[in-house]
Each structure stands twice: as structure tokens, then as C-alpha cells.
Amino acid sequence: MASHVFPRTSKAPPIQVSHGEGACLYDTKGKAYLNFGDAAVSCLGHGDPHVTRAVKEQMDQVAFAHTGFFTSDPAEKLADKLIALAPGNLDRAYFVSGGSEAMEAALKLARQYYLEIGQADRNRIVARRQSYHGNTLGALATGGNAWRRAQFAPILIDVSHVSPCYVYRGQAKGENDATYVNRLIKELDAEFQALGPETVMAFVAEPVVGATLGAVGPVGDYFERVRALCDRYGILLILDEVMCGMGRTGTLFAYEQYGITPDICAIAKGLGGGYQPIGATLCTKEIHDAILAGSGFFQHGHTYLGHPVACAAALAVLERLVDDNVVGGVHRAGEHLIKSLGDRLRQHPHVGDIRGVGLFCGIELVADRDTKQAFTAEAKMHAKIKYAAFSEGLICYPMGGTIDGKLGDHVLLAPPFIASPSQLDEAVARLASAIDFAIG
DSSP states (O other), X not given: OOOOSOOSSTTSOOOOEEEEEBTEEEETTXXXXXXXXXXXXXXXXXXXXXXXXXXXXXXXXXXXXXXXXXXXXXXXXXXXXXXXXXXXXXXXXXXXXXXHHHHXXXXXXXXXXXXXXXXXXXXXXXXXXTOOOOSSHHHHHHSOOHHHHGGGGGGXXXXXXXXXXXXXXXXXTTOOHHHHHHHHHHHHHHHHHHHOGGGEEEEEEOSSBOTTTSSBOOOTTHHHHHHHHHHHHTOEEEEEETTTTTTTTSSSSGGGGGTOOOSEEEEOGGGTTTSSOOEEEEEEHHHHHHHHXXXXXXXXXXXXXXXXXXXXXXXXXXXXXXXXXXXXXXXHHHHHHHHHHHHHHTTOTTEEEEEESSSOEEEEEOSBTTTTXXXXXXXXXXXXXXXXXXXXXXXXXXXXXXXXXXXXXXXXXXXXXXXXXXXXXXXXXHHHHHHHHHHO
């Protein structure tokens, strides 16, 4: 029977999932797949009893109550716990249904904040090339990936983009980390100056870039310098931790590792761990109180804001991550995964770079290691690796356009935090086999 589901790829409809257990998903024929690439969602794997119980118990209480009329106990407790755990001055949590919604809310919140404090000229956004911030129109415009933006360009707002902090491709020969960071900060400052700093409302960045670069973190004092520059001009710093947050890098918030705090932070994916669709936009007391003292109303909203069952699931996930210290094992597991990748692939003629922070790891593929020449875009190497790995029983996250939106291929690995060392090694073995098969 033909399916009436509109799939992501109409020419290659997906196989049907049967069930999940631990780090694996199973299809209806019983084949197991190591789930290391579902966009960094399943941080606790599948079938966690604590989270499942919390969802069931909340369903017995109330499934839905519109936030135009009610708050709920799970939403209040989740907000309290997130704010208590977030370093810096974050003070309020606005719960949505996913990462794109969280980023869209962040952008609109930044704009309204400046309106409330009488700085209406601030309407410009600066972000980085080769970033990804979501698929709603505002978030897509903010993202700097040329391929994702191209066909929608006529209906996107104008956003400025500067260079990412991308050592493998961006750091010049003979340039150390300090001089590289200096150059990036000068470029950002020049962009602010070109726009007029008084017109810029926000600089947006992922602390560790996920989908479009493959687990690329900053070097040196890059983010400290960014934070200082934003402060100099009164520009908000919005950090997108939709993919890299909630323990993925080894700390609950990725920004904890880089000596900064944001004005607004977007989280999702690992917040719900896949058990319910949820995201959140966190902001400082200053931003919330500006609205409180002004209009008193954030002119934004969705029907499923603060969904009680989603908040109950996220609270249970957070309890597992923090109270049960599941996050405490991420650094050690990440070191194991990077070592295993290095042992198996470091000398591979078509692996140019192996990188990562915590259990957020990337492998960049090249046609020539010495020159860093990429495979042609027509080769679609990332797609070949994706399907080869899937046939080997590994779900990974390959992407193309790593360099400029057209050229370049990488594979992102984001295992569940509960994956065993043997499962990490098995994933590496399957990936290595898939790379060899795809390249031929």
C-alpha cells in the first residue's frame, strides 16, 4: 500500500521504525541501528524508564492547557531548574516545541527588547557563515548556509554574515590561534561599523557549530572577545545551543566552557531527549523586565507553548542528566570516541580532520589530505556515506557544503550519553567501512 505521509525525500521513502532500546533503534524486520546521528536529540537513548514514567503520569493529570490562561507545575519546575543551572544572568524560560521555534522567538524577543527601551533603530542581525539556526524564515535567514538558504532567498530578511571560527579551513599558514582570533574579531568589528553599531540588535552564534560544519568549536579567547565587543556597542549576544547544549559537549550548557554568558540562549533537542518535542528560549532578567515595565506583552506565541507533557518529559530528562550525573560521563566517553576515531581514521587518505567536544564529534572528508582539496559537489560523498553507514546499521549525520555551502563533506556523530565503549568502537568500525565503501 502506498504511503500518504509526505517524507523528507520523496524519491527514497524511509523504512519504518519498530521500537527503540538504549542506544539502538530497530526496524520492522528486527534489524538494529546504532542511533548516533538523529540531530543530537536522543541523549538518553530510547526507553528511559524515568522519563517514560513522567510522561505517563502527566498524561493522567492534564495533557494540555493553553498558556493564554494557565501555567503548569511541570513548566514552573522545569524553568526553575534550568535557570538555577544556567551560569550567568539568565532568568526566564520561554517554552516552545523545538529549536527553530526557540531561535525565532529569540530574534523577535531581541527586537522587541530594543523597542521597549526606546532603541527602535536596532533591527540588524549579524551571524556567521556556515551556521545553521533553524528552518523557520527568520532563523533560516540568520543561518549562514548557502545551500539551505538559496531557494528561499527572495523571502528572507537581510542578515549580515562574517567568518566562522573554523581552524581547519580558516586559519592561515603561519597564523597562531591568537592572531587568528584577532583577525576574526577585527572582521566582526568592521561589520558592526559598516552597519552602524547603533543599528545592530544581535550577534548570533553556535558555541560549537553542528550541522553545517561538523562539531567545530572555538579557539583561544574567541568568545570572550566576541562578548566584549557586543558589550562595547550594546549589542545582544544570542547563543544557539539547540544542538550543542544540554550536556552534549560535557557541560550542561556549552557556553560554560568558553568563559562567557549570553543575553539570550536557545535550547532544544537534548532538552526533551526525543521523548517529547520541546525547546526553550532563555533570557536575562533585564530583557524580561524591559517588557514588564513597557508593554507587558511579548508579541509572539504558539499554541503549544509550555505544553505540560513536554515540560514534564524535559524535567525528567534534566533530572537524569544532572541529578543522576549522566552528563558527568560525557567528557570521558567523548575522549574514548575521539581516540577510537583517531586510531581507525587518522591516517586515512580521505580524512582531513577529526574534531569534537564531548560527545559531539565530526570527521571532515577530503579528496587530498595534503592540499585539503574537497571532493566535487557532484560526487555527493556525504550522501553515499550516509546510505552506506545505514546499511551497516549505523545512523550518522553526514552533510555536504561544509566549506561554502556547496563544496566539502563531513560526518557528524552525536551518540546517546548512555552508549557503551564497545558501542562507540562498533560505530567507528561501521563508519570506517561505510567511508571506504562510498569512496570505492
